[in-house]
Amino acid sequence: MVAEHPDGQTRDVVVYLCDEADVSTWLYGQTTSDSVVLENDGVSVALTLGATVVTGEVEFAGQDAQPFSAVAAEGDAGLHRAEGETVEGLHYVGGGSSSTRSSGAGR
Numbered sequence: 001m002v003a004e005h006p007d008g009q010t011r012d013v014v015v016y017l018c019d020e021a022d023v024s025t026w027l028y029g030q031t032t033s034d035s036v037v038l039e040n041d042g043v044s045v046a047l048t049l050g051a052t053v054v055t056g057e058v059e060f061a062g063q064d065a066q067p068f069s070a071v072a073a074e075g076d077a078g079l080h081r082a083e084g085e086t087v088e089g090l091h092y093v094g095g096g097s098s099s100t101r102s103s104g105a106g107r
Contacts, residue, residue: 017043043059
């Protein structure tokens with residue numbers, strides 16, 4: 001999500017948010033600047049994009065906005081997505097507004 005782009009060039013922004021309990025959502029958007037607000041399923045995130053760090057605020061429905069910052073992942077670290085893939089016997093379908101995983105039986 002963090003990358004250097006010339007001013008005015010459109011770049012895709014993808015955010016995954018979860019609260020470890022009830023919320024698990026992907027947010028998608030585009031921006032031509034260093035800031036963007038994304039919303040999905042009652043979740044809002046306001047981002048300021050830097051070359052090596054993202055800062056902003058996230059707000060889950062019915063909760064106060066919380067500030068955050070994240071640094072760019074290095075090496076193999078980071079968020080990895082599988083769409084329609086079978087990994088270790090589980091079939092993953094994800095990357096949309098919700099994600100599911102099944103045993104892959106019959107696939």
